[in-house]
Amino acid sequence: MELSRELFHLFLTSEDTLWISRDNSIIYRSEKKGIAPLVDYITEYKPSDSDKDVVVYDRVIGNAAAVLLEKLSCKAAFTHTVSNAALETMNNLGINCFHVEVVSHIKNRQGDGPCPFEEVSIGKSADEFLEFLKQSKKFEMVSPS
Numbered sequence: 001m002e003l004s005r006e007l008f009h010l011f012l013t014s015e016d017t018l019w020i021s022r023d024n025s026i027i028y029r030s031e032k033k034g035i036a037p038l039v040d041y042i043t044e045y046k047p048s049d050s051d052k053d054v055v056v057y058d059r060v061i062g063n064a065a066a067v068l069l070e071k072l073s074c075k076a077a078f079t080h081t082v083s084n085a086a087l088e089t090m091n092n093l094g095i096n097c098f099h100v101e102v103v104s105h106i107k108n109r110q111g112d113g114p115c116p117f118e119e120v121s122i123g124k125s126a127d128e129f130l131e132f133l134k135q136s137k138k139f140e141m142v143s144p145s
Contacts, residue, residue: 004055008078008098011057019057020072027054034109035117038068039133047072061086061097062106064117069095070126081106085122 003024011019018037020028028045030037038058041047047054053075058065061079066086069077076096083106090097106115121129 004076004078005098007055008057011078012080017059021055021057022053035064035068038065038072039130042068042071042130060106061090061099062115062118062121063089064115064121064129066090066093066095067121067124067126067129069093071130083118085118 004021007019007021007024007026016029016031017033018028018030018041019026020041028037028041030040032040054072056069056072056074056077058077058079060081061077062083063085066077066089069090070093074093074095076098077090078098080100081103082097082099082101083103085105087097087099087102106118107113108115120132124132
């Protein structure tokens with residue numbers, strides 16, 4: 001886990017918003033904001049059981065991101081900021097979370113209210129949340145083609 005901590009420090013000094021690693025090698029990186037990079041990874045690479053034990057480095061993990069980590073078979077997440085709901089979700093999923101700051105909720109991009117994805121993801125599985133994004137046309141907002 002020491003190498004993962006070193007990667008976390010490198011991640012925090014980068015411009016990237018998301019890294020996904022396996023065996024201490026970065027297999028995916030993105031500069032997109034919000035949950036878009038996680039949605040992109042899930043839809044583009046379709047992680048399977050053979051992809052188990054990835055470690056995720058994300059700037060901010062709200063409940064929406066935490067729910068999506070289930071699709072990655074994530075064993076650990078490193079983040080600067082995490083919400084209380086995300087911590088509870090990751091705990092329920094058996095994902096270790098290393099963080100700098102815990103907040104009551106993730107704010108929307110305008111900073112004047114809660115993140116809508118954080119709110120709507122509460123109590124949903126990763127599949128249910130992805131289906132919600134597709135059905136509500138929010139999928140295009142999250143991950144434009």
